[in-house]
Amino acid sequence: MLRSRLKPSLLRLVLRNPVLITEKSFHTTYSNKKTESFEFQAETKSLLDIVARSLYSNSEVFIRELISNANDALEKRRCIELSQEAGTSSDVPYEIRVTTDEAANKIVFEDTGIGMNREELIDLLGTIAKSGSKEFRNQNIDSQTAESIIGQFGVGFYSAFMVADKIVLKTKKQDSVGYTWLWNGSSAYEIAENEETTVGTRIEIYLKPGDAAEFSRRQKVIDIINKYSYFVTVPIILNGDRVNTLNAIWTMNTNEVTQEMHETFFKQLAKTHHPTLVDDRPQYIIHYKADAPIHLRSLLYIPAHKVSQLEFTAEAADSGISLYARRVLIKAHAKELLPRYLRFLVGVVDSEDIPLNLSREMLQNDLVIIKLRRILTDKVISYLLNQMKKDRIKYLEFYQGYSAFFKEGVLLEQDQTIKEEISKMLLFESSNFKPGVYTSLSEYVERMQKDQKNIYYLFAPSRNLAETSPYFELFKKKNWEVLFITDPADEMVLLFMLQFQLKNIESVENWLKNEGVETVEHEKELTRDTNKKEFLTWVKSNLGSVKVNDIKPSSQASDHPFIITVAAEPGVARHLMRLGQIKDKEHLVMLKPVLHVNFNHPAITGLMKRRKHDESLSVKVIEQLYDNALITSGLLKDPSQMVPRLNQILGELLQGEKSTILVP
Structure with a gap:
């Protein structure tokens, strides 16, 4: 060349x-x-x-x-x-x-x-x-x-x-x-x-x-x-x-273009500009024409191919949009025309108003390009939101293949308004619906209770763990809806969002720490009992100050003996753990855990009796219960000691006399 x-x-x-x-x-x-x-x-x-x-x-x-x-x-x-x-x-x-x-x-x-x-x-x-x-x-x-x-x-x-x-x-x-x-x-x-x-x-x-x-x-x-x-x-x-046997169908009226014409045109685009999609077909078609405030003829496709996590990670920064002026190609990968989070779109944009320097390749990033970008972005988002309402099943199928792009957009965009526009296209499971049914943030806000101030979410590795989480128990009583987050990327998105439609976005763990636990007066009342005070001191002493920065009694009706709340946002700690940027118990030092002990749980009442004549077994039990609480909060870094310890506890219990201790 x-x-x-x-x-x-x-x-x-x-x-x-x-x-x-x-x-x-x-x-x-x-x-x-x-x-x-x-x-x-x-x-x-x-x-x-x-x-x-x-x-x-x-x-x-x-x-x-x-x-x-x-x-x-x-x-x-x-x-x-x-x-x-x-x-x-x-x-x-x-x-x-x-x-x-x-x-x-x-x-x-x-x-x-x-x-x-x-x-x-x-x-x-x-x-x-x-x-x-x-x-x-x-x-x-x-x-x-x-x-x-x-x-x-x-x-x-x-x-x-x-x-x-x-x-x-x-x-x-x-x-x-x-x-x-x-x-x-x-x-x-x-x-x-x-x-x-x-x-x-x-x-x-x-x-x-x-x-x-x-x-x-x-x-x-x-x-x-x-x-x-x-x-x-x-x-x-x-x-x-x-040589040229196809029409420039983006200049035609939408009712003149058949599905067969779209598929043929899509293959032509793929053959000349996007070879990896040559065997694919479009699942969504966005055909848009406007003469004001700028002359625009565009035809955008969303491929049916689902983008895997590996493909998303390895994907090049090139845009799939080809820029034309009067049906003549100006730039095959015009990344200036759409934000990065919409780079999965394939199609053409044709405008007679595009400014050119001496060469059609020397595209200027001026007001015309900015206008085109804003018009096209708004059109794509409004189209997808309409499809979400029109056919949730089809949209969900699309979402499963392309949601990573939207999540990336929320994380990388600096402007809160843009973050919220992108987040409207996100879907989450909810405590209000059965598994497999998804809702959007906009729909969540419409259903909020009158006494509910914030949007609440709970991260857990699975839907089942979220539903049985100690952090979710109090929300069920209040009838407040909780978004169940099982994808770590979703947790990071909500952490970076902070707000949506003037509603704060808050994890249920934070709510429990700030509003869900007992008042100081109630804590004093509970600790007037000498046995309870002594037990709390014993638990904290055996677990150590790193694991337990503070310890408090709780009388809430719960299926869990221990609940852990932390000073910092637990989602941040979980993210650092996934990245491998913390060692051993470093995250616990940063989070300053507060251990809430449920004195109404049979494991605690049994342990208070057992520890007086079997110190060694009782210490193993509280370590096991503590690790169980870390699991429910997603903060257990190394679970390797749990199974051997659990086997030891079961062995000692089965060899000794019948015990009232129940180990969940």
Whole structure:
């Protein structure tokens, strides 16, 4: 692939090109015609120097540019013929012909468009930054068809200088004399009349030897046309065969496009831009058109393929959206058009309002792009929220394959408003519904009790553990709904959310620590009992200050002998444990655990009696009960000691006399 990295002056650029047709031979060919020689204007010479220093990052784009110019010329012709009286239109077909000749190391572009006269050749090909399309549009201000013309012929044409040793352009305008325009590698060009030229434009490019010669190969050109220009409105004929056979269906009305057309188009996109999806099909189709506040034609697909965790982790940052301007590809992976958390979308965005620099590749991140991004993002989110309400089963199937993208979006976005917009698409299991039924945060808020201030959630490894958790028991009594979180990523999302629709998001463990335990007065009343005071001191002494920063009595009706609350957010500690960034009991030192002892539980009442005559077994029991409490809070780092200890307890109990101790 030719990638010009040279930084020569214009003179060196010109001198290094071999002159294949001399001025003498050119005059001999058209000896009976008036031939004129012109120097490129200063700004055009500067452009040639820029081209030599890689104005275009990939030299293959000259094919896209010349096809785009030809398409513009055909649109101009169509506009003129529509404005003429009926019966005056030409019978010449609207088409672009491309011919490759490997033997001659040449590629030819022909169109049946409007053509150019002498003044336009000089004005458009000898001067840079002059847009023939812009002037044409200004002259046809009342024509709606003319408004769709956006080409910059003079700029795109010069992309061919990257690969050409010589360019011969033949053109003719209706009711005008034909002309031949020649550039043979020098700093000048020549123009001569040519009576044999037909209406339209023919560009013969004699390619440089070396890498540029590959553009004389038929298959190479087919690949480039498929990549960049497959959806231009007119037929593209390459060496006698039509290349583009599909319509640009994103420009059609939604009711005109069938499911079969969508699937065929999706495969074409995958084949040229996203090969990994070539055997897939779309599960959601977002077809959107708008003319204000910005001209926009878009067609976005969500593939049916479920993205695995491995694929999500290894996925490249490239976007699946291809950016077009009037059906000509500008950028195959336009990540500027959608936020990163929507990068799984595949499709096209076409806008005539996209600002371009000298190259269609040099996309500017300006207000137009920002507007497009906001419009498309809002459209995708509103579409998915509507699908969530319309068909929850289908949405859930989609969600299971793509939820990781939304969770990533909440975690990475800094703006709270954006976080909440993304979080509307999340789903969770709830204490209000049976397993397998999911709800959204918006639906949760609508169902909140009048005396409920916050949105509550509980993390547990499984739904069953959540339902039997000591932290959930008090919420059942209050009839407050709790979101059951079993995915660690969901816990991190809610930790980072903090709020949703002005409602604080809080873990049930935090609520239990702050509001759910007994008052200080109640604690004093319970500890007036000398035996209970002594037992609490004994438990804390044997477990140690790291495991028990403080110990408190509890008389709540519970199926659990111990409940642990911590000073910091337990979800953060769990996250650090998963990352392996803490050692042994470091998290307990940070969390400063408070142990709540349920004196109404049979294990505690039995243990208070047993410890007086079997200290060793009683210590094993409280260690086991403590680890059980750590499990229910998700804070047990190393469970390896639990099974041997439990076996020892069972062995000693079964060998001794019948005991009243119950070990859950």
